[in-house]
Amino acid sequence: DAGITQSPRHKVTETGTPVTLRCHQTENHRYMYWYRQDPGHGLRLIHYSYGVKDTDKGEVSDGYSVSRSKTEDFLLTLESATSSQTSVYFCAISGGVPYGYTFGSGTRLTVV
């Protein structure tokens, strides 16, 4: 997707290990979001950022932390991965309504 890149695209990790997912944007948008997608639940908001160093929790934030030290990067960290965090993670960016939201291609994380 133009202007937004997620890395890695796929990752397998062991229970109890820390994991960091990266979202990088080139659009200079103020707002950035992390969602997870699971069968039967659609997309659920984990954390979001409304500016550098400004972040807040979403619906399913337990077990996750985020950081945004510069406009273009938004990091999602699983401090100690659990099997329940096996999911597909999507980053989204927005310049605010009515500019809409653009999603990245996703990171498929498997915790074994």
Added chain:
Amino acid sequence: GESVGLHLPTLSVQEGDNSIINCAYSNSASDYFIWYKQESGKGPQFIIDIRSNMDKRQGQRVTVLLNKTVKHLSLQIAATQPGDSAVYFCAEIRGGADGLTFGKGTHLIIQP
């Protein structure tokens, strides 16, 4: 709790027919709604949006209808094509910076 949801998990239509995907929302304070299309292995892709002060909005082959009286949103796809096969999500913005709230999605299947 308040949420955005979809009536049917799967919708099967004949190629060339019109498709109608429905969505119910419960938060009357939501002021912006978006329909997304998600193909397998990809992130959600913007289709069309509508603000709460509108009843209808048309795009290329797609129309979104908003009925605030019954809190109902629908996506109409004209002359459905094989490339329309995907999962469709409605999402609402309830104000503020906390992003989109998604419904669980409808899988649109195109029969030849």
